[in-house]
């Protein structure tokens with residue numbers, strides 16, 4: 001049985017950077033606390049917990065004995081200020097792609113313009129970005145929600161980094177009808193999610209079974225599974241190699257593997273090793 005890995009898989013740039021920054025702080029002997037779980041992967045969170053990294057919910061759970069880590073989603077300027085006051089040190093692991101959206105929003109608000117951010121209002125990334133344009137920003141899920149906005153002044157339109165392009169373009173078009181000037185539309189979608197989905201899609205058509213490695217609460221892993229299922233009926237989401245059911249691989253000659261953007265390499269390697277063992281049986 002041949003085991004084939006998708007061309008793009010696993011940790012995205014921003015998540016890998018956040019984990020590396022956290023580990024560097026640990027190596028320097030710091031007591032590390034992340035503001036919210038660092039990534040959406042249960043096994044990697046367990047591993048970090050064993051190394052001494054735990055999560056806090058709010059800045060007031062930190063004090064001068066800890067190094068606080070801001071995860072890749074970023075936070076509002078108020079939360080960053082509070083952390084800086086309370087913690088011994090703050091490591092800002094906000095993904096640079098998210099920082100770009102925060103800066104664009106901040107600049108537009110300083111110019112007295114409205115900011116429309118297309119994304120999920122409850123997502124931490126969106127809460128953070130909105131905080132950079134207080135009293136000027138609106139977060140909308142899609143074009144239908146633009147209808148409810150007040151008249152917009154010289155708006156900037158940006159997107160959550162993981163949004164679908166179609167949703168963003170439709171919302172930007174709807175903003176145009178509400179604006180007193182031509183909106184400034186900046187596509188801030190990051191390619192990591194799309195690249196993983198495109199690579200999985202192209203491999204799924206060539207294999208007999210497909211494994212997506214990721215946590216069930218990781219939305220990008222669940223989306224990868226949906227993409228694989230379109231091409232390969234025997235597609236499964238697994239968190240670890242222990243969830244591989246040999247019976248699912250009966251008669252399979254080629255097996256595809258991919259992993260969500262929060263899945264660490266060590267988990268991927270364990271799954272590949274297990275599949276190769278089964279392939280030799």
Ligand code: SF4
Pocket residue numbers: 012013014015072073095096097098161162190191192193261
């Ligand atoms: S998905 Fe993109 S924007 Fe989000 S953390 Fe990863 S690289 Fe950064």
